[in-house]
Amino acid sequence: MTMGGRVDMKVVMLGREAGGKTSLVQRYLYDRFSGNLPYQATIGAAFGAKTVNVNGKLLTMGIWDTAGSERYEAMSRIYYRGACAAIICYDLTDDQSLEKAQFWVNELKQNEENCKIYLCGTKKDLVTGDNRNRRRVDYFSVTDYATEIGAEVYETSSKTGEQVSKYS
Numbered sequence: 082m083t084m085g086g087r088v089d090m091k092v093v094m095l096g097r098e099a100g101g102k103t104s105l106v107q108r109y110l111y112d113r114f115s116g117n118l119p120y121q122a123t124i125g126a127a128f129g130a131k132t133v134n135v136n137g138k139l140l141t142m143g144i145w146d147t148a149g150s151e152r153y154e155a156m157s158r159i160y161y162r163g164a165c166a167a168i169i170c171y172d173l174t175d176d177q178s179l180e181k182a183q184f185w186v187n188e189l190k191q192n193e194e195n196c197k198i199y200l201c202g203t204k205k206d207l208v209t210g211d212n213r214n215r216r217r218v219d220y221f222s223v224t225d226y227a228t229e230i231g232a233e234v235y236e237t238s239s240k241t242g243e244q245v246s247k248y249s
């Protein structure tokens with residue numbers, strides 16, 4: 082998208098640092114996973130865009146990928162303003178990341194009540210099969226919580242692409 086292009090839908094990524102937000106956006110936008118490269122924390126925020134077909138209408142989705150580091154927390158508040166959807170990521174191998182997700186849910190409920198919330202459990206490949214014992218966040222506790230707050234839940238892997246896009 083060119084600068085100054087119109088964004089029809091603003092989507093914001095929120096969640097604890099290293100929780101997998103950037104990887105999810107990279108998989109969704111470019112169908113790639115940079116797992117072999119060292120982890121690089123997002124600084125401030127990053128922006129990406131994609132044209133999506135919604136009921137036969139082409140819309141530009143703008144995605145603001147915020148930095149999870151607490152040092153940028155105040156900035157993240159600027160990025161969720163006016164968002165129609167928030168993808169709040171938590172890492173399935175990290176129970177503290179779920180607490181952070183709840184923090185963002187409360188923020189949005191207070192400040193951006195029309196924003197639709199999606200809870201996204203990331204790094205599913207790390208808690209699958211023989212690695213089941215690495216799971217730190219129970220699926221049903223999250224779905225119970227999601228029902229309470231009117232959110233949807235997805236468990237994704239940016240490494241394999243599982244559940245990242247409706248079409249994969």
Ligand SMILES: Nc1nc2c(ncn2[C@@H]2O[C@H](COP(=O)(O)OP(=O)(O)OP(=O)(O)O)[C@@H](O)[C@H]2O)c(=O)[nH]1
Nearest residue numbers: 098099100101102103104120122123149204239240
């Ligand atoms: N195995 C596996 N690793 C992942 C997955 N998603 C992210 N990672 C790894 O987890 C680390 C953090 O991922 P990022 O996507 O940079 O996390 P982030 O939430 O954007 O981090 P901040 O920029 O600090 O907010 C990186 O080393 C990724 O390669 C996944 O689905 N599977």
